[in-house]
Amino acid sequence: MINPQMVMYEEEFNQIQTVVDRLVRDANAKVVFIVDKNGQLIAASGDIDNVDTTSLASLTAGNIAATGGMAKLLKENEFATQFHEGEKANIHIQLVGNRVILVVIFDSRSSLGLVRLRVKKASEELNLIFESLLKKVQEPGADSPFAEITDDDIDNLFND
Amino acid sequence: MSFINYMAREINCKLVYYGPGLCGKTTNLQYIYERTNPEAKGKMISLATETERTLFFDFLPLSLGEIRGFKTRFHLYTVPGQVFYDASRKLILKGVDGVIFVADSQIERTEANLESVENLRTNLAEQGYSLDKLPYVVQYNKRDLPNVASVEELRGMLNPTNIPDFEAVARTGVGVFDTLKAVAKLVLTELKKNG
Numbered sequence: 186m187i188n189p190q191m192v193m194y195e196e197e198f199n200q201i202q203t204v205v206d207r208l209v210r211d212a213n214a215k216v217v218f219i220v221d222k223n224g225q226l227i228a229a230s231g232d233i234d235n236v237d238t239t240s241l242a243s244l245t246a247g248n249i250a251a252t253g254g255m256a257k258l259l260k261e262n263e264f265a266t267q268f269h270e271g272e273k274a275n276i277h278i279q280l281v282g283n284r285v286i287l288v289v290i291f292d293s294r295s296s297l298g299l300v301r302l303r304v305k306k307a308s309e310e311l312n313l314i315f316e317s318l319l320k321k322v323q324e325p326g327a328d329s330p331f332a333e334i335t336d337d338d339i340d341n342l343f344n345d
Numbered sequence: 346m347s348f349i350n351y352m353a354r355e356i357n358c359k360l361v362y363y364g365p366g367l368c369g370k371t372t373n374l375q376y377i378y379e380r381t382n383p384e385a386k387g388k389m390i391s392l393a394t395e396t397e398r399t400l401f402f403d404f405l406p407l408s409l410g411e412i413r414g415f416k417t418r419f420h421l422y423t424v425p426g427q428v429f430y431d432a433s434r435k436l437i438l439k440g441v442d443g444v445i446f447v448a449d450s451q452i453e454r455t456e457a458n459l460e461s462v463e464n465l466r467t468n469l470a471e472q473g474y475s476l477d478k479l480p481y482v483v484q485y486n487k488r489d490l491p492n493v494a495s496v497e498e499l500r501g502m503l504n505p506t507n508i509p510d511f512e513a514v515a516r517t518g519v520g521v522f523d524t525l526k527a528v529a530k531l532v533l534t535e536l537k538k539n540g
Contacts, residue, residue, distance in 0.1 A: 190539075191348040198352035223440030224404075224420060225348040225357045239387045243404045243420065247392070250436040251401070331349075331356070331536040334412055339533045342410050342417065343526050 190322065191221055197318045198228065204310050205230040212303040213295035215274070219311070220245050220286045227285060241288070245278060249286050268297065279304050282312040284319075346440040347536060355416045358532050359440055360525075363465045364447035365457035366398070366426035369486040372515040373447060374405050374421055377525060380518065381407060399425040402437050409529060419529060426461070435468045443480035443532040444469075445524055447515075448503055450485045450493035455502070462503055480531030483510040484524045489517070 201219065208217045209231040216236055218229035224246030229238050252264045267278040277289040277300045287308060289300050348357040362370040371391065378389045387406035394400050403423040408416060424434040446465065448458045466476045483504050485496055496512060504510050509527045513520030 190346055193348070193350040193352055195352050198350070221348060221440075223346060223348070223359055225359075227348075227350075237388055239406050240390050240404070243406075244390065247401060247404075247436070250439060251433070254432055254436055331412075331533070331539075334533070334537050336534075338412050339530055339537070342412055342533070343530065 191223075191225065192318075192322045193227065194318070194321065197314055197321075200314045201228045201311065202230065204307050204314070208289065208303055208307045212289060212291065212300045214289045214291045214300065216288075216290040218242065218288050219281075220288065222246055222249065222284065222286065231290075236290070245286055245288055249278065249280060277301070277304060279308055281308045282315055284315055285311065287311065347442050347532070349415075353416075354414055355418060356412075356536070357418045357420065358442040358529075358536075359420045359422065360443045360445065360528055360532070361437060361441045362421065362423040362445045362447055363434075363461065364426055364486075365449055365454060365461040366428070368426060368447045368449040368454070368458075368461075369513075369515040370423035370426060370447050371399055371403050373445075373484075373486075373513075373521050373524070374403050374423055376515055376518045376521045377407070377421065378405055380522075385409075398427065399423055400430070401425065401433050412533070417529075417533070419532075421525075428460070431464065431468070434464070435471065438468055438472060438474075441469075441474070441479070442535070443528045444476070444482075445528050446481070446483045446503065447513075448483060448485050448499060450487045450499060451490055452492050452494050455494065458499075458503060477506065480528055480535050481508050482524055482528045482531070483508060484513045484515075484520060485510065486513045486515050486520075488512045488519070489514045 205217050205228050214231055216231040216233055218238055219227040220242040221227055224243040226238055226242040256264050265280040269276045273292055275291055279287045281287050291300055362373055364370055385408045390404040392401035405421040407419045422437050424437045446462055469476050485499050511520045511524045515521055
């Protein structure tokens, strides 16, 4: 495998959640979430009961992948920031450390300027957290819950 | 690349349905969507053209149940099958944990099947994956049509390494869940091996 497996531990999850929770408040955002580049939702905060975060996560990753593809054709490294303006809702998408995607959904109670400012600070913090997480995952002996599963466990999952 | 979340006690894996245009990838997902309990599935998203050809991808999140206290979730994707959407196909393969190749059994689609499986191999290789090492199953779809090649012929062309393969009629659901279960099982077995 070329990519190390994405693993989330409690310690780092709590750190990430703290950053995301704060970003909702500081940026006056409706929803903030973090997705990995494969579309897996990592953390979310704000008014998440009223949005389908799983679908948004997959579409965001698709969007970033498509934009990344365009960047490559133009010999750009990456388009790290995207902004979509709607009538009521706006979406700000930021690539963090070329690894995860930070999405902020906001309305007229906030502004693009404020969101950009707060996203910048949050990105720096998130980058550090994900760097240390990645190191931890790559350490030898990092245990996986799947090392001990048996063939029976897998079979049982498929017994209707 | 699966994602293990210790905090949420979840394991997330990505499966991709690959194959030539109109072979029935989206139909597989639609059938799975229709036949799954509401609590085990999320919304199905189809990014398609006005004529319902897949433009970018279809997406369907599924929960399969728990293993040792970990919820297993599978994200199902299809690629656009039409030849000229190759750039999109490459993107969707990123981070894939398992592949289902859906072949169109009709004799006149023989070339298209071969071209697509070759394209799959090339696109995976570009990202450092090898089809021979990835959890991978083949589905021979449209078995109900009159002008189909025999399974032996299809197997000879598309499955020389004898991986799990299934006959299917995705429209009515024949073989759809068998195919999905087989690849999901291979993905989990792979995780066990690497764990």
